[in-house]
Amino acid sequence: MRPSTMSAYNRLPHGPDCDCSVCWSGREVANPAPSPSTRCAQCRPASARPIRTLQMGRVGGTWKPLLSEWTVEPAYICEKHTPPDRPAKWWSVAYQDSTSAPSELFPF
Template structure:
């Protein structure tokens, strides 16, 4: 009789292509996502001047690559525009079908 515990926690082969091994190698690689700051982007910084005692503020800078777009994403679109919405008018008087 074969049990499940026999197959659990077994080592994977060297070139295994299962989803577990693939996700392990894919997450180990650094991702070039838009949220990852580059060497041109800098956060806001606040420091105090030693001579005058005034606070100095360096504003944040975001490069063109990481600046969000003014337009919505490509997947954002209207599926079906049926025109102007029809208002709901309640009927207070009962009616009978003719026919």
């Protein structure tokens, strides 16, 4: 096709039920599915906040807390988002020591 014909072809409207890769990817981007690693409403990050000021001091002409007592709220991760205790089974093939190979392959 000539360049002018190709550009005219590319500008043609696609039908509502078009299944080409451009239309399909446009539909997929429009309604993304949540990732398994996306935290839910039950999960919360760790937080720390001061509960009592113990010592104040002047810094740059203004009074600021220099020493405070803090409360720490640990993170909570729900059962669904808790990582497994061990790596996946396939990960063990990434490391093989020389004792796992047959001895006839390495005669020395």
